[in-house]
Amino acid sequence: MFNKDRWSEIFQAIGKNKLRTVLSGFTVALGILIFTVLLGMGNGLHNSFLTSFVDDAQNIIFVRTGETSKAYKGFQEGRRLQLKSEDLAFIEDNNIGKVEYMTPRVYRGTLAKYKKESGNYTIRAVNADHQYLEKTIMMKGRYLNEDDVAERSKNIVIGRLVEKDLFKNEDALGKYLNMDGMAYKIIGVFQDSGGDNEERYIYMSFTTVQLLFGNNDHLDQINLSYNLAMSTEDAIAFADKIERDFKQKFNVAPDDQSAVRVRSFAEDIKETMIILGGINLVIFIVGIGTLISGVIGIGNIMTFAVKERTKELGIRKALGASPRSIVSMILQEAMLITVVAGYLGLLVGIVLLRAIGNNLEDFFILNPYVDTGIIIFATVTLILAGLLAGYVPARRAARIKPIIALRDE
Amino acid sequence: MENKDANAFTLHSNVYSMIEIKDLHKSYQMGSNSLHVLKGIDFNVAEGELVAIMGSSGSGKSTLLNILGMLDELDSGEYTLDNVAIRNLNETKAAKYRNKFLGFVFQSFNLITYKSALENVALPLYYQKKNRKVRQKQAMEYLGKVGLTDWAAHLPSELSGGQKQRVAIARALAAEPKVLLADEPTGALDSTTSYEVMDIIQGINDEGKTILVVTHEEDIAHMCKRIVHLKDGVIVEDKKIEQVRASNYV
Numbered sequence: 287m288f289n290k291d292r293w294s295e296i297f298q299a300i301g302k303n304k305l306r307t308v309l310s311g312f313t314v315a316l317g318i319l320i321f322t323v324l325l326g327m328g329n330g331l332h333n334s335f336l337t338s339f340v341d342d343a344q345n346i347i348f349v350r351t352g353e354t355s356k357a358y359k360g361f362q363e364g365r366r367l368q369l370k371s372e373d374l375a376f377i378e379d380n381n382i383g384k385v386e387y388m389t390p391r392v393y394r395g396t397l398a399k400y401k402k403e404s405g406n407y408t409i410r411a412v413n414a415d416h417q418y419l420e421k422t423i424m425m426k427g428r429y430l431n432e433d434d435v436a437e438r439s440k441n442i443v444i445g446r447l448v449e450k451d452l453f454k455n456e457d458a459l460g461k462y463l464n465m466d467g468m469a470y471k472i473i474g475v476f477q478d479s480g481g482d483n484e485e486r487y488i489y490m491s492f493t494t495v496q497l498l499f500g501n502n503d504h505l506d507q508i509n510l511s512y513n514l515a516m517s518t519e520d521a522i523a524f525a526d527k528i529e530r531d532f533k534q535k536f537n538v539a540p541d542d543q544s545a546v547r548v549r550s551f552a553e554d555i556k557e558t559m560i561i562l563g564g565i566n567l568v569i570f571i572v573g574i575g576t577l578i579s580g581v582i583g584i585g586n587i588m589t590f591a592v593k594e595r596t597k598e599l600g601i602r603k604a605l606g607a608s609p610r611s612i613v614s615m616i617l618q619e620a621m622l623i624t625v626v627a628g629y630l631g632l633l634v635g636i637v638l639l640r641a642i643g644n645n646l647e648d649f650f651i652l653n654p655y656v657d658t659g660i661i662i663f664a665t666v667t668l669i670l671a672g673l674l675a676g677y678v679p680a681r682r683a684a685r686i687k688p689i690i691a692l693r694d695e
Numbered sequence: 696m697e698n699k700d701a702n703a704f705t706l707h708s709n710v711y712s713m714i715e716i717k718d719l720h721k722s723y724q725m726g727s728n729s730l731h732v733l734k735g736i737d738f739n740v741a742e743g744e745l746v747a748i749m750g751s752s753g754s755g756k757s758t759l760l761n762i763l764g765m766l767d768e769l770d771s772g773e774y775t776l777d778n779v780a781i782r783n784l785n786e787t788k789a790a791k792y793r794n795k796f797l798g799f800v801f802q803s804f805n806l807i808t809y810k811s812a813l814e815n816v817a818l819p820l821y822y823q824k825k826n827r828k829v830r831q832k833q834a835m836e837y838l839g840k841v842g843l844t845d846w847a848a849h850l851p852s853e854l855s856g857g858q859k860q861r862v863a864i865a866r867a868l869a870a871e872p873k874v875l876l877a878d879e880p881t882g883a884l885d886s887t888t889s890y891e892v893m894d895i896i897q898g899i900n901d902e903g904k905t906i907l908v909v910t911h912e913e914d915i916a917h918m919c920k921r922i923v924h925l926k927d928g929v930i931v932e933d934k935k936i937e938q939v940r941a942s943n944y945v
Contacts, residue, residue, distance in 0.1 A: 602818070605822055684786075692805055
């Protein structure tokens with residue numbers, strides 16, 4: 287294998303047939319190149335999907351209510367269900383240790399004014415946990431805290447774009463914003479990676495909104511996150527349990543789809559991962575297919591090469607070359623071409639993926655890469671492929687009868 | 696002349712047989728017909744002999760040489776080479792024996808086109824697993840023997856027919872075989888060049904090498920020391936002759 291003389295024999299044979307070598311190497315290099323790039327793209331797709339969940343916490347569950355669509359237990363259909371403040375405790379008490387963060391949401395539209403500037407905005411009335419669930423980043427000041435909720439304070443936290451719209455170049459922190467005739471103190475300004483719309487919200491304690499906008503304890507929605515230690519299956523089961531509990535509490539038919547709606551990302555993530563897995567499988571199959579066609583190409587050319595070299599191989603056998611030495615010569619030649627060409631393809635592929643970087647973000651391909659595992663896999667595949675590609679022609683070469691090879695035409 | 700030959704005979708008769716063939720048969724299957732090519736050959740060659748095997752085409756002379764060269768298998772009979780029984784050889788063993796016992800010279804030279812004269816001569820030594828330095832040295836020595844030292848680095852395509860055959864002879868000798876088998880060695884050469892090649896072959900034989908030459912040319916056959924005539928697969932004549940020295944014509 288590492289016999290210097292044998293390698294110099296092989297290099298001489300390769301050097302003698304440069305065009306043939308380059309052509310057969312090219313098919314393998316191209317195969318590996320496509321394989322690498324496809325797999326890298328698959329990883330890029332994966333990255334892109336992962337980051338799309340990053341806006342909000344990935345382990346989040348939304349609870350909403352609506353109208354019943356079925357009559358049940360003496361209640362007519364079309365009954366409107368309302369979440370209330372007590373439902374926070376209802377969830378917490380029924381699922382001890384499973385809830386990480388939980389916040390209600392109450393939405394109100396408002397006309398906000400500061401000096402001569404004004405604009406229509408949405409108030410999201412929440413509690414202190416909301417910051418963690420929404421991954422809100424504070425630019426200045428602070429977020430709402432438990433005191434704000436308990437004291438029904440008129441403190442608000444505004445989005446970066448609200449400040450930009452209404453305060454122009456002024457610092458909004460500590461200033462008062464007028465909403466529907468009442469003044470609220472700005473205690474913080476936030477930014478959010480979820481996009482412009484997210485940065486036009488105004489946050490206020492839900493207790494304050496309940497008091498000032500209707501004097502009730504109604505909630506529009508409850509967001510909660512589950513303990514990250516839970517598996518995806520446990521999380522889906524948890525979401526199902528919350529749905530069942532509320533249906534029971536509100537006397538809703540178990541199969542009523544519209545009355546209580548509990549949505550978790552766990553299911554979304556699971557589905558997305560299954561789809562991604564499918565895409566990656568397809569990519570892998572296509573990649574392997576290209577690789578195989580490259581290997582077949584090299585096998586083809588080696589077979590042709592053996593035919594072309596029949597006479598030479600016959601001479602070698604007449605001079606005392608054993609079948610074994612002929613087999614290993616052809617095998618090593620095929621392997622050398624495959625491995626060198628394959629590595630060139632791999633290298634070009636990796637460089638290409640680096641060059642792509644984040645340029646294809648619009649096509650959901652983010653930071654494509656191939657990992658070490660893939661490179662090791664490709665290496666092993668290459669060596670095996672070389673063996674495979676060389677084996678059939680090598681066997682044929684070994685069976686050449688010198689008497690036939692040397693027969694004068 | 697006569698004295699010298701008589702000396703040669705007595706000298707050779709004391710030497711043991713290099714090749715012994717008993718009742719050799721060989722047939723080829725041609726579709727549904729069987730072609731009986733060799734029909735019971737009995738034939739011995741002593742060490743140091745220079746034998747011409749003659750016969751018209753189809754007489755079986757090339758088949759005989761192929762069997763002697765272990766390039767083809769016999770159907771029945773016995774073949775002993777240098778006291779080693781040659782039978783039931785697998786490919787690996789045949790390759791080993793060929794390398795150890797035999798040197799081949801072909802009508803069409805059969806040099807490897809992309810190797811220089813020196814590399815061609817060194818090739819059998821590579822299969823003897825000699826190291827590079829030894830191969831180079833030994834190959835150079837044999838190239839010198841055929842007078843081609845200055846052509847060592849040339850490719851076969853840069854050599855004349857006679858030069859190519861001399862390289863082939865050097866290659867056949869480099870492995871230091873017991874027997875040199877030459878199949879129509881002058882078949883592709885003009886008569887002057889043929890005599891040059893025969894001169895070299897005679898020189899090698901003078902040094903004691905056993906040589907078999909298949910030829911259909913009378914003048915070439917008469918440059919050997921013994922002529923075996925084959926006709927329709929049997930030996931019809933086997934006679935020792937007075938050797939014509941090729942050097943007379945060169």
